[in-house]
Amino acid sequence: MSATPVRVALLGCGSVGSQVVRLLREQSADLEARVGAPVELVGVAVRRLDARREVEVPEGLLTTDAAGLVASGVDVVVEVIGGIEPARSLILSALEHGASVVTANKALLAEDGATLFAAADKAGRDLYFEASVAGAIPILRPLRESLAGDRVRRVLGIVNGTTNFILDKMDTSGAGFTEALEEAQALGYAEADPTADVEGFDAAAKAAILASLAFHTRVVATDVHREGISEVSAADVASARQMGSVVKLLAICDLVEGPDGPAVSARVHPAMIPRSHPLASVREAYNAVFVESDAAGQLMFYGPGAGGSPTASAVLGDLVTVARNRLQDVRGVGESTYADLGVLPMGATTTRYHVAIDVEDKAGVLAAVAQEFAKQDVSIQTVRQQGRGEDAQLVVVSHRATDEALSATVAALREMSEVREVTSVMRVEGDSE
Template sequence: MTPAAPDPAPDAPDASVPPVIRVALLGAGTVGSEVLRLIREHNGDLAHRIGARLEVVGVAVRDIGRDRGPHVDPALLTTDAEGLVTRADLVVEVMGGIEPARSLILSAMESGASVVTANKALLAQDGTSLYEAADRHGVDLSFEAAVAGAIPLIRPIRESLAGDRIQRVMGIVNGTTNFVLDAMTRTGAEQAEVVARAQELGYAEADPTADVEGYDAAAKASILASLAFHTRVGLGDVHREGITAVTSDDIAAARRMGRTIKLLSIVERIVDGQEERVSARVYPALIPDSHPLASVSEAYNAVFVEAEAAGSLMFYGQGAGGTPTASAVLGDVVGVARLRVNGGYGPRESHYAELPIAGIGDLRTQFYLALTVEDRPGVLADVAGCLSSHGISISTIHQQPLTDGEDQGERAVIGIATHRSREQSMTVALDELSARPAVLSIDSVLRLEGE
């Protein structure tokens, strides 16, 4: 007689029941609500891709009573964010800001949860402590959505190009400023008018300072430089200039030169003899109309990555908005959840190179200057002589039309494009020019990029 099969051990897992990954969400705004919608609508597919089912165990918010739309189940809402992160396997942080986001992320990691965040400001300001906490507690930290919204950019730099040597990353990473500059170029309107329109359409915040002053783009440049060059580059290491000084006259001058003004984030490896340094900077620049970045319109983002072996790569797409950003968040969620199911860890922080940071004054750049000067013989020679004395040579010079109806004979506006020169030399030359009686005002100082 065949013996009966033994009963299974009481604690043996049922192979027919997929494991569960408990997800906690911090924030239920535009991005958070879209993350919830995508998880709910696609959880079946996501379970197959992950090998486990995602279960949202709670959503931390400041105000439970606020209506958050059809995608947010009120039963999931809690104001106890600290308690929530301790009972999750994976925490998604889309609340933004520095605190309490930082403390909650660190608490989640201490409790053994991996973290997905879209918080570029926090990563740029205090990424080191987050990376170290992730290593200390054996969890993952993923942040694809922190730079360029839906565009896959972090993962290619962090993983796909891990075997290559990245030389430069340059692009448009702030959709609000691109919308503003694009609209100024198309309509000829002044910046204040266009910013107000962007606020009406939801492209700009009520306080647009973080965007128009370049803080948002600088945070993203910090993250990109740190990843690309295996060096810790903090927010304070990024030279930052916003677009607030860009006028319709600058836009018109750019058009006459066959160029377009864009707010660029540029991080690059600077090689001077045997010394290597890292430069990270954000500023408005004139690029040729033939350059692919010149045609990037509205709130779209586009980034060029130049690598030694791969050559030039371009990444383009929607850089902001609830649904595009939620797509990037969910990509990280799937990747991190797979690792929890199958074992192992994602990429860790790489800062072995520890390259020094190059100051903006050490760089060699082409410039465009607009000066209002007295319209009399000898003034151009005086301006050219001043620039030349500081090692700055002129590429082109032209007189621009006056726009305010003042007598053309009393003053003139001249536009000057230079060859490459040291930023520090230009700073000193501009100080000298501003002190000369014949130079009535220095109206614009912009850089030329994309040659």
């Protein structure tokens, strides 16, 4: 084995960074054997030297000079501070100074991954990012490498643990959104400001990364249609239960046929899926990603999607790979965007709707409602009436149609004199229809 250590700089020492420090220390002998040389942590950049941390950092490693650390000639820089800046500038500096980079920064990759990959290519260094999506679950490397000889058709996933916990509690206990969110916050699954999670921003960034890898096309977060779960009601969840379904916040990335040829569809929104679907059984804060490809068929990747230790596991896996590459003077897989497909707008994407409508309980109402669907060339799969009189409600599930046509149908329903209120609109996914 080489006597020269692989020198590693760590940016950030929060919940993930602290666990990276712990694993580097506890597994040093195993890491040395796997890499082929000692792995030496030479510095940890933090904002405050006196902040409380989950693990003790060896004396002399902490520094507030992140810029100086990444430019100090280290072999690998591990970035777990998150956000856009200063993370982007620090990663670019690290690459310019000859370091390979391991990052967990989904927001930066989804917003400006092109700049990072271009810098890695120019420097001839690795940029690895398994920890940016789904925590400890190995999903990016299978898409990047294991399925490189296959054609991926769809990636369907639960990629945000906070929202899955909330929706699971709503399903199992009958709680409303606010009550379930408060429980998630009390247990540490949700931040004090949960906007990034419950409004789908976190999942949209991950969807952009998954779509980019699956379809060899550069997809950014703004390409992803995004809806959160804050409008999901206990009635929506109960209605899904009556259909034998469950509500999940899904990241859905499809290879579709657009008006100009193959295209990418990428979206994040709550949807009803049958309880028979593998993703329906994903409980609490767990994540799962379901992949469909031509040759491999259907694959599912499941596990803890967040948390310091699971995410650090993914970081260390990347670190071992890039460290080996440094010793052998080779590079791993870079960005693949050869397909350069267009991104289909949400309105052109085909989906199905579940629509709950409060109506007047009188003859002809169902026919009038059905006529509005027919006007938009949307066919109805099922319809049922719940209640009578003032409590009369129609629940309609459509066949597949463009989202634009389905949205227009809902808008027309809201203008009908026979309709008191459209109380719920939710997409339906995950079955064979």
